[in-house]
Amino acid sequence: MGIVVENVSKQFGSFRAVDDVSLEIKSGSLVALLGPSGSGKSTLLRLIAGLELPDSGKIWLTGKDATYQSVQERNIGFVFQHYALFKHMSVRQNIAFALEIRKTPKAKIKARVDELLELVQLSALGNRYPSQLSGGQRQRVALARALAVQPQVLLLDEPFGALDAKVRKDLRAWLRKLHDEVHVTTVFVTHDQEEAMEVSDEIVVMNKGRVEQIGTPAQIYDHPATAFVMSFIGPVNVLPSTSNIFQGNGFESTHPEMFLRPQDVIVQREKNGTTVSARVSRIIHLGWEIQAELTLDDGQVVTAHLSRDRFDELQLQPQEKVYVKPKDARSFPLYYSI
Amino acid sequence: MRSNALSSDVIAQNKAGSQTKEAPWVKIALIGIAITYLGLVLFLPAINVFIQAFRNGVGPFFANFSDAAFINAIQLTVLIALIVVPINTVFGLCAAWAITRHKFPGRALVVSIIDLPFAVSPVVAGLMLILLYGRSGWLGPSLEAINVRIIFALPAMIIASAFITMPFVAREVIPVLEEAGTDQEEAAKTLGAKDWQIFWRVTLPNIRWGLLYGVILTNARVMGEFGAVSVVSGNIIRKTQTLPLYVEEAYKQYESQAAFAASVLLACLALVTLVLKEILERKTSIKDVEE
Structure with missing residues (x-):
């Protein structure tokens, strides 16, 4: 199993953001966490990353108990909605960041950065700074940066949320293609049911901090388990x-x-x-x-x-x-x- | 139709009239008042400092620089700046970090306390130190017992300067840290960076211009501070006399040549500060927050 979440709960003040959630995500699959805002999907993703700590429950990453591991130890790739690129670094420096932290030899870093730039189709823009890139390009840099040290899981928090409709559609298809090439266990958060349907192998539908249903896009659409799922996915x-x-x-x-x-x-x-x-x-x-x-x-x-x-x-x-x-x-x- | 044309002609004439008759008059008067005011209050005194300093030529001006008391004052001023600026830089960074990155009870209170030196008159600040560390102050007798001298010595001057300039770095860094947000720091974390690596590689480069601006302001104020330092220093020539204190002393002793020479040094410091401030403000674009 790529990711196992076991009875995890997280509360902010009096608000139960994630309420006794359990789920399993197969190694190498691409899974969407789908739900309206406030459904706890982003919090669940941040819990998996270790950016938040659960009040109770356990999180397993590739068979190891990661509940008490720090973010740094988990070896994850995380992509933020607003890119979170290092503004003072060039594209190449951004991608190389995780490699430099790990004291990788210079020649190896260069080779890996070249490889990643090619993967995200930005080879010509390596020396630009984030402010000189379009939104779609920035998000691709963020993705390359997250993939640099071959993370065991890739987590994306509303990765296309800040982009306009056309770029969004292109990037979706591109992400799917990329996943088919790289095969890293990937979880992405979205509130857009069409996006979840198009990109993912499996969808986890969340509402009010709980999981409503887990299934393939077809299962979710054709056999909704709850009234919420039926009315959230597709018109009714x-x-x-x-x-x-x-x-x-x-x-x-x-x-x-x-x-x-x-x-x-x-x-x-x-x-x-x-x-x-x-x-x-x-x-x-x-x-x-x-x-x-x-x-x-x-x-x-x-x-x-x-x-x-x-x-x-x-x-x-x-x-x-x-x-x-x-x-x-x-x-x-x-x-x-x- | 006819009357319409006529009235619009009249309006046009009035408009033209108001532009050629009244506006220049008001304009010239306003500009004149502003320039006269600036001239009397700012330019003339500033230029006069230079004129007076160089009145007897360059020779006597530089002769002042060999005066032992003068050299001492410069050395002491630089020494205090070298001690206070790093302390307040580190403190300001820590305070700004705590305030922007953590939510804790009493956070608003900490923000107001940091601003306190802005509200307290420097003379009062100096007096507070005397009441605390002075011979008849709270801690005075016990300090005397272990033979530690604070008031009328370097420690009090350092504490007074540090108190006065405490808010500058924190004030400049807080808005920059807030604007940068936590996204980049979290991203660095997910990429495996340890806390100190995040600080050096991500946080510091993001706030560097704001921080430098705060440091420059702190330095200018430390070197130019008079009120608080004057109260706690005792103004002992060649011992506890900084440049501003030297200027006052020299002036009182009718050594106006020396006073103006020292003033020129302080004025140059102010000019350098202003130029750097202008450059940095452009880099940080926190101009709006400042004004």
């Missing part, structure tokens, strides 16, 4: 289970609320056994798909996502009457508000 309709859209079609539930994804709403022109009638109240073109807001007979509003083809086939117009039924819907024993 939350409807009372008494709504007539759920009657007589096998989706009856004893729980008060049902969760229905917009793409799981079947919209059709003709009535059949289990459909209910609805009125189209609004049509929004999202480009790759169409979002229709439908008002049911009982007054509930349901959002449906239709593919372009399906939309063209139906030729929906506002105020028209249609028939709808759920393809899939879920309910959960406990409801957490976001």
